[in-house]
Amino acid sequence: MAGKEVIEGQRMMPSGYAQSKRKIRRWVKQGYALVGVSYAAKIIQDRLSPSFVIHRHCHHCSWILYLSGLVCWAFGFTLTGTMHNDGLVQKGKIVSLTQARQQCDDYLAIATMVDMTGLEIAMNDIGKTTGLLVTLVDVLENDCGSGLIAEAVEVLKRLVGIDEEPLVEIDI
Secondary structure, eight states: OOOOSEETTEEOOHHHHHHHHHHHHHHHTSHHHHHHHHHHHHHHHHHHSTTOOOOTTOHHHHHHHHHHHHHHHHHHHHHHSSOOOTTSEETTEESOHHHHHHHHHHHHHHHTTHHHHOHHHHTTTTTOOHHHHHHHHHHHHHHHOSHHHHHHHHHHHHHHTOOOSSOOBOOO
16 A cells, blocks of 8 residues: 555555555554554654664664554555645655654654544544654664665655655755
């Protein structure tokens, strides 16, 4: 559903995308989806915390961060049907990593509590994952942007419309 053309060595067909969308639409309607989004957001929030100790050898930690970002994106995108760019990406370039991080933090503050507060309160913000994904691209590229993680970064970039390599800000 995120647009990856080859998954586990197999080329995705249009029927595979349609099937993924149907599964995610069913998942979003389940109560445990809110719990999943909340836990995914907590994983990201913990990793972005200033007190987090970085383990450069921890490839699986980067993979979990990527998957958590996809959970948040898929839930918000499926529920709202749109990506809320809020001007963070223009002409394929990042406008401001600082602004992206602020939007990421705002999203995480809501998403980590969505399983307790309910979806109605968060409905306006749950689809606003652009800042979250831009922040994850920055973190993953700096952690270990090679191999499988490099492919994950490319998926996240495609989801928010980033063209450049590596991640840079533009002056506006």
